[in-house]
Amino acid sequence: MSDKNNCTSDANAKCSCKGYNLDKLLQPNILILLAKESLHGYSIIQALEKKDLFFGEKADNTGIYRTLSKLEERGMIRFEWELENTGPAKKVYHITDEGLECLSNWIDTLESYRKIIEGMTEEAKSILNK
Amino acid sequence: MSDKNNCTSDANAKCSCKGYNLDKLLQPNILILLAKESLHGYSIIQALEKKDLFFGEKADNTGIYRTLSKLEERGMIRFEWELENTGPAKKVYHITDEGLECLSNWIDTLESYRKIIEGMTEEAKSILNK
DNA sequence: TAACGCTATTGGATATAGTCTAATATTAGG
DNA sequence: CCTAATATTAGACTATATCCAATAGCGTTA
Numbered sequence A, B: 001m002s003d004k005n006n007c008t009s010d011a012n013a014k015c016s017c018k019g020y021n022l023d024k025l026l027q028p029n030i031l032i033l034l035a036k037e038s039l040h041g042y043s044i045i046q047a048l049e050k051k052d053l054f055f056g057e058k059a060d061n062t063g064i065y066r067t068l069s070k071l072e073e074r075g076m077i078r079f080e081w082e083l084e085n086t087g088p089a090k091k092v093y094h095i096t097d098e099g100l101e102c103l104s105n106w107i108d109t110l111e112s113y114r115k116i117i118e119g120m121t122e123e124a125k126s127i128l129n130k
Numbered sequence C: 001t002a003a004c005g006c007t008a009t010t011g012g013a014t015a016t017a018g019t020c021t022a023a024t025a026t027t028a029g030g
Numbered sequence D: 001c002c003t004a005a006t007a008t009t010a011g012a013c014t015a016t017a018t019c020c021a022a023t024a025g026c027g028t029t030a
Helices: A026-036 A041-050 A061-073 A097-128 B026-036 B043-052 B060-073 B095-126
Strands: A077-082 A090-095 B077-082 B090-095
Touching: A026 A041, A026 A061, A026 A077, A026 A090, A026 A097, A026 B077, A026 B095, A041 A061, A041 A090, A061 A077, A061 A090, A077 B043, A090 A097, A097 B026, A097 B090, B026 B043, B026 B060, B026 B077, B026 B090, B043 B060, B043 B090, B060 B077, B060 B090
Parallel strands: none
Antiparallel strands: A077 A090, B077 B090
16 A cells, blocks of 8 residues: 555645644633633643643644734733732733623534534545445 | 624624634535535535535635645645536546545544534533523 | 626735744742 | 743744635627
8 A cells, every 4th residue: 555545645644634734713712711710821721731622732832822812902801910829920811791702602603613514524424435 | 782892893893703714624625525526626616605615605716726726736636627618628626545535534533523613512502501 | 899797717915723943931849 | 050840922834715816718798
């Protein structure tokens, strides 16, 4: 079996069909966490890692901090600096009313999305007789 | 009710929570179509529009043609020029063995993805009491 | 025949989401 | 003091998709 005839060939080693490039849905995932409790960036990273959100891959810190900044710019979340305890200063984020409404929209959006993905999977299965 | 307190405010009019920025999963969608029959780009566009894949939005031609080029570069699909019939020349694409294996991988990936999205939706619902 | 619309493909610039690498800073433990 | 863990940020880059524009063949119709 030649390497060219499967998605593990050099050129396709990181083919999207393995899930590497799927949207991690960081915005709704972060809103869900913050709807339950206020957290700072680093603890959000750890919470997302626990969830095994990333197809076994570890979370990307930079991406999460960038998403937090963007959500803050849009008024979905706000933060206060926490200097009290031990360790470096932390930005403790909490969700706003706008963020809760955004999360409510996300529920409908994700349900539609799930149906689309379900339909695709069923169609692909029937074609390949899987 | 102020405009600032919902996702329809100017700044958030095209908020991702409405689904505008979701991955359209063009790669697997195109592979599914081509696993059933060979097609040229423009007919793929029309087929995807019929599916209402895009949250009611119309398909973006450029994106579909770019995805076709990428899939072709990676050996998932191949094309022949069709000059016979009326109209401009068409690139008729057909799926390769590698493309079929890629689609098979996509089935597992999409099933995992669906479960992740389902879990997120349920969690968000329980938090918001929806 | 000129104008228009449909079919069919491509290119440039931009947007959004996320990754990789590196840097900075505080503090606790050995 | 050195290192590891905690905590945040910046620059460059990749993947996916969008918006606008251009090109080109062909049929209809005014």
